[in-house]
Amino acid sequence: MSFSTTSPFPGSDTLIIKPQRTSLIDYTLETTTPYSEQPYMASMDLTYSKPVIALYENLNSDPRLHKRMTNFYRYKFLDEWVDKDLDYVLKYFKKDLSKDQKLKILENEILTKNKVYSILLSFCSNSKTNWYDLYKNEKYLKEAFSIAIRKLLKKTGYA
Numbered sequence: 325m326s327f328s329t330t331s332p333f334p335g336s337d338t339l340i341i342k343p344q345r346t347s348l349i350d351y352t353l354e355t356t357t358p359y360s361e362q363p364y365m366a367s368m369d370l371t372y373s374k375p376v377i378a379l380y381e382n383l384n385s386d387p388r389l390h391k392r393m394t395n396f397y398r399y400k401f402l403d404e405w406v407d408k409d410l411d412y413v414l415k416y417f418k419k420d421l422s423k424d425q426k427l428k429i430l431e432n433e434i435l436t437k438n439k440v441y442s443i444l445l446s447f448c449s450n451s452k453t454n455w456y457d458l459y460k461n462e463k464y465l466k467e468a469f470s471i472a473i474r475k476l477l478k479k480t481g482y483a
Contacts, residue, residue: 384454390441393455398440401469402431409466416474416483434476443472 383389406413406427417426447453447468453461477483 383456386455389455390444393458394437394441394444397444397458397465397469398435398437401435401440402427405466405469406430410470413470413473416477418482429482430473434473434480434482439472439476443468 401410413430414423414426417429421429444455444458444465447461447465448455448458451461451464458465474483
């Protein structure tokens, strides 16, 4: 099957494509559309070339990613960082509390999901880090957590 192309207007960028042999095409058009005599219209702008652009979701503003990263870093702080790297954070508390009491206070009152989210949000905005690149900056993120927890402990009266 071959097609002929004609432009109804001189200098127009719209092409009208008409098939040369129409036996199969007429049958297809009769069964699908009532306008079997209309030519095929291809809307192409021939003045410049447009690359094909796929739309990707902006992960940096995705609330599902924010929620996942908030939960991940909250539990990472409570399970790993407090015991290994940030054990000095527990020294910010008053001396009359045991380690288990300090951890419960951290988990339930100080390091809530909203506060972890605000710590991560301020860290990302101040350091120009993407949410999906936080793992690359965990060294600095630990410092941000310790500073924020010290401020929160002073604010709540546990320090």
